[in-house]
Amino acid sequence: MTTPLGRERKHLQRALTATDASLHTRILSDIKRHILSGHWPPGHRIPFEHELATVYECSRMTVNKALSELARAGLIERRRKAGSFVCRPRSQAAVLEISDLKTEVEDLGRVYRFTRLALRRHTATEADRRRLGLSKAVPILAVTCLHLGSETPYCFEDRVINLAAVPAADDEAFLWIAPGPWLIAHVPWTEAEHRITATTPDLASAQHLAIMPSTPCLVVDRLTWRERQPVTHVRFTYPGSARELIARFEPSSG
């Protein structure tokens, strides 16, 4: 009696639904549809796992997989003994895709080029330490670049690299490869924090971008860690007219 009894049932279901994917996917999207359509408002208790298992004629594990994913996605909240409930939507979260500059520029249909401006190695000043969130005076590589789209200044990059975290950067001139791509190739899988503000450019930025010092600019500060160790801080300054950050939000997964 260890023969798979569920097999006939499974095939029956496949025949009935036919349309698409796996069962747990179907359960997931069914529930998701109920939530997104408003049919199940926030606070609504969705059926228990064993109920859904009965409805879909499957094992509880299959239902559990669907519900667990919905919980991770933040669509439902699960409470022991109480059940699973539709969440109130998170205020507004959005996934911001910050691709590399080359892709960005080429997506605008322009020809990408960058020039390295200054490159300087020194011990971290007070300002550098503040940028990197460091307390010690580690060796630092400071580099500035100008990124162009079809020969028009597109973005000014002002970066410090923590050489204690990335010693190999000391041997790189960043003439043929920009610091960003180089770092991704040499220090993959980092964590990052972005700060996005609107300001007037500092003098260096305005000069290199060839804009008036009063031109509003979008400034993206990115601080990157590797295993809680600061790796690099970079400030991208875009003339406000050049850049749009676009972020999409969907209740994910599906």
Add this chain to the structure above:
Amino acid sequence: MTTPLGRERKHLQRALTATDASLHTRILSDIKRHILSGHWPPGHRIPFEHELATVYECSRMTVNKALSELARAGLIERRRKAGSFVCRPRSQAAVLEISDLKTEVEDLGRVYRFTRLALRRHTATEADRRRLGLSKAVPILAVTCLHLGSETPYCFEDRVINLAAVPAADDEAFLWIAPGPWLIAHVPWTEAEHRITATTPDLASAQHLAIMPSTPCLVVDRLTWRERQPVTHVRFTYPGSARELIARFEPSSG
């Protein structure tokens, strides 16, 4: 022989690890650590499911749960017959938390208040339709608000609401509740697209924010749908000095 043979093993593992959570969580974070530390570089093939199942002395399902989650998180890529491989990191993606203005202001330690300025009901003009991505001349509710932090102008809100999607909005004056919270309460679970730019404010914004027309401003445009139907478009204009958008990126889950 249907008695759970795995029980002794399970308890053995609990005793061995003791530290924390579930087994699949531990497997997940073990692998994640190998990846984030660079010990397993992009392209590296991680052990097969059955290998890990042997190592951790558990069933393949448990390993599968961990690996599936890593795959969803984008840390590994799974290919049938070939195995699972460490991904190259996605360029840079970040989760931007756009909370509501009340929370935002209060997080700055200020007292939140908002005033509704204009409220007007009319048929969608060409401009309105462009904002909402609509082709038909539906009824529209246009509303502007000023949000203040400790009586200082913090953000100017210029919004249009598609009354065809949210008829109930027609009965709301938005004097006691701001349009944002009202919409979240009445139209939960929407999809949204955000556009973030830096510009000089338009005349109305500058006037209400009491800033010079040359002050750089962070402008957040948000278009919201419900089931592919445009619900609302809103433009938030912040004096550049007032606002920082902060986005964090981690290789998620764990």
Add this chain to the structure above:
DNA sequence: CAGTGGTCTAGACCACATA
């Protein structure tokens, strides 16, 4: 064609929160 991941089962025990 052989072996991987993808999926599913029919149980089980447990922690835990709630009624």
Add this chain to the structure above:
DNA sequence: ATGTGGTCTAGACCACTGA
């Protein structure tokens, strides 16, 4: 005390795909 979700098992079949 009871019943929920959380976790896990020891199998199984299948689809796909790369060697």
